[in-house]
Amino acid sequence: MSAHESAGKSYLEDGHGLKSWLLTFDHKRIGILYLLGVSFFFLLGGFFALLVRLELLTPQGDLLSPDAYNHVFTMHGVFMVFFFLIPAIPGTLGNFLLPIMIGAKDVAFPKLNLLSWYVFMAGGALTMYGLFTGGVDTGWTFYPPYSSLYSSSAVLPVGLGVFVNGFASILTGVNFMVTVHRMRAPGMTWFRLPLFVWSHYATSLIMVLGTPVVAITLVLLVLERLFHFGFFDAAKGGDPVLFQHLFWFYSHPAVYIMILPSMAVISELVAAFARKRIFGYHAVAFASIGIAVLGFLVWGHHMYVSSQSVYAGVVFSLLTMLVAIPSAIKVFNWTFTLYKGSVALEMPMLYAMGFLGLFTIGGLTGVFLGTLGFDVHVHDTYFVVAHFHYVMVGGTIMGYLGGLHYWWPKMTGRMYSKFWGLTSGWLVFVGFNLTFFPQFLLGVQGMPRRYHAYPDEWQVLNVLSGAGASVLGVGLLLPVVYFLWSLKHGPIAGPNPWGAFGLEWQTTSPPPTTNFLETPVIVHEAYDYESRAAGPAAETAPTSGR
C-alpha cells in the first residue's frame, strides 16, 4: 500500500516474506495467489480424472466399486468446474493484466480483491473437508433427489463450499466491471480497450448476474437436506425439475465464464503474433457481450429429456444455435487476422492455433447437441462428455496455457525454455485429441456417461482414451517443471520479449507495484501495429509513457 516509497521497485521485490503476500492488496500479487490456488485444485481434479481413466481401461469394474466411481467422477467435476475452470483465467491473468491493460494502478477495490481470493480458498477448503468426510456421489450438478433424499455422502459441506466459492466470483466480477468503467487511463476509450478487457467485462457480467442464482439454489438444497423443507421433494408437492432450471440458469452461463476469458487471451495472442490489428475489432468486442447475453437464454438445452415441454425445447434449441453466431464471428475474425499476416510462430501461438481448431470442433458439436432430435439420441452419452471437454480443455485450458506462456515473462521477468514449451504444447495437443476424440465415437455408439463398466466392444476406444490421457497428463505437468526452473535460471526477458503492442508491454518486466511510473496517456487504437511500423515518430510515443 505504500505506493510512494516503493515507486520503481518491481512488485515481486516490494515486500518479502509470507505476510507480504498473504496480506497484499496488489492485483498482481493476488493474481499470483490465484495461480497457486487454481493450480492446486487443477492437480486435485486431475488426480480424480486419472482414476476415472484407469477404471475405464477394462470393461469390468476392477479398480473402483460403482459407488467409489460415482464419488471419483463427481469430485473431478466439482474441483475442475468450480475451483479451476471458472476462476483460472479471470483470477490469475485477469487480475494481473486487466488493470495494467487499461493503464490503472490497481483494480477499483483492492481489499475486495484480496477477500475474493480468501473466499475462494475457504470454499475450496470446505469442499475438501467434504471430500475427506465422505465425498459426494451426486455428479457435479447436485440434482435432487440424488443430493437430497438418496445420498449418504457429504453433500452439505461440498454444496456450501461451492456456495461460498460463488461469492469469490461475484466479488471479482463487480471489481472488474467497476474497474473497466471508472479506472481507465486518459485517452483509453471503450473502443481502444484491448479485446482481453472486453471479454473479461462480458465474463464479469455473467459472474454478477448468474452466480447469485446458483447460490440461492444451493441454499434451497441445503434447507431441503437439513430441515426437509421440500422445495424439490415431489412427495410434498415440490418439483425436482425446478432445481435443474435454477441450476442451469447459472451453470450454462458459467460455461461462458469459462470460455470467454480464454477467448480474451486468444485475441491478444493472435494480434501479437500476426502483428496486426484484430480484423473486425468491434465485431469481436460485441460478440463477447452477445455471448454473455445469449448465454442466459439457453439453459433449457440441458433439459430436453427432463419433462420440459417440447415447445420450450424447440425455443431453447433455436436460441442455442444463435450462440454459434457470435462464437463464429470470433473464430472467423481471428482467422482473417492471421490471413496474409506475417505470423510469428512463437511458443504461445501454438496454443492459439490449437484453440482455433479444438474450439471449432467443440463449438460445432455444441450445435449438434443443441439440435433437439440429435440430443435425445446422445443425451448423457460420451458424446456430451467429449463435446464439453473439447470446449473446456480444448478451449479454456488451451487459452489459459497460451496466456501463461505469453505473459509469463511479464509476470516473472524471466523466459522459459522454448524447446520444452513446444514439447509440452505438442504433447497437450496430441494427448488431448487422443483422449477425447474416441469419446465422440463412443457416444455415438451409445456408451452412457457415469458408468464404471461397459461392454467389451468399447474397450479399444477406451484404452485409446486412457493412453491419450497419460500423454495429456505429461504435457500438462511439464510446464510446472520448466516454469519453476525459469524463475531462477531463465534468461532475463526484458520489457517486451514478443515485440507486442499493448500497455502491459510498455512497463518493465516484472512491473512496478504501481504498474507505471507515470499515468500513461493513450493515443493509439488497440493493436495499432501499422502506426508503430510507420516511423520513428510513432515509435517514440510509447516510451514517453503513452
Added chain:
Amino acid sequence: MSSEHSTALAHQFDSPEQQKESATLGMWFFLAQEALFFGGLFVTYLLYRWRDPSAFAAGSHELDIVLGGFNTVVLIGSSLTMALAVRAAQTDRRRQLVGFLLATGGLGLVFLVVKYFEYAEKWHHHLIPGDAFHFAGPPGERTELFFSLYFAMTGMHALHMVIGVAVLAWILKRARAGEFGSHYYNPVECFGLYWHFVDIVWIFLFPLLYLIGRHYQAGG
C-alpha cells in the same frame, strides 16, 4: 467499500470523484447480484403458487397481518431515517447524522424482534416445515411448501437485516468519530443503497406472503 484511509483518497484512485463514483457503481452492481439472488426465491414462489393457489391462500391466512403490517411501517420508516442520514452527512450536520443512523438501527432491531415473535408463534402451531409440520388442511395440498417459502424468504430477508444492522453499527462508530461530512460520505451512501434494497424486498414479500389469504377469504 473503501475504508483504508477513511477520509483520504485510496491509492488506486486519482480523485475523490473517481473514488465516489466507483463506490456507488460497485454498490449498484452488488445490488444487481442481490436482486438475482432473491430472484431465485421469487421464481420458486411463483411456480408453486401458480400450481396450488388455494394452498397458498390457506397458508397465508395463518400469518399475522397486524404484526406484518406493523413491520412494514417500521421498515419504511427506517428507510426514511436512512435517507435523512445520508442527507445529514452530505450537509455536514454530524449530530443529526448520528441521530438518524441510531434511529435506522433501532427500527431495524424492532423489525427483527417482531419477526422473532412471529417465528415463535409458528413454532407453537407446528407450522415449521419439516418432519414436525402439521396443518389441518386437505391432504395433498402444498401448504407446507408455502411455509417453506415463508421461512426461506423472510429468513433470507431477516439475515440481510442482521448483516445490515451489524454494518450500521460500524458506520455509526465512524460517524461518531466524525469521519463523514460533505467531503466524504461514500460508506453512508452505499450503506443507504443496501438498506433501501432490503426494504424494497420486504415491500414485495409482505403482500405476496401475508395478503393473499385475505383476498381469497373475501372472494369466498
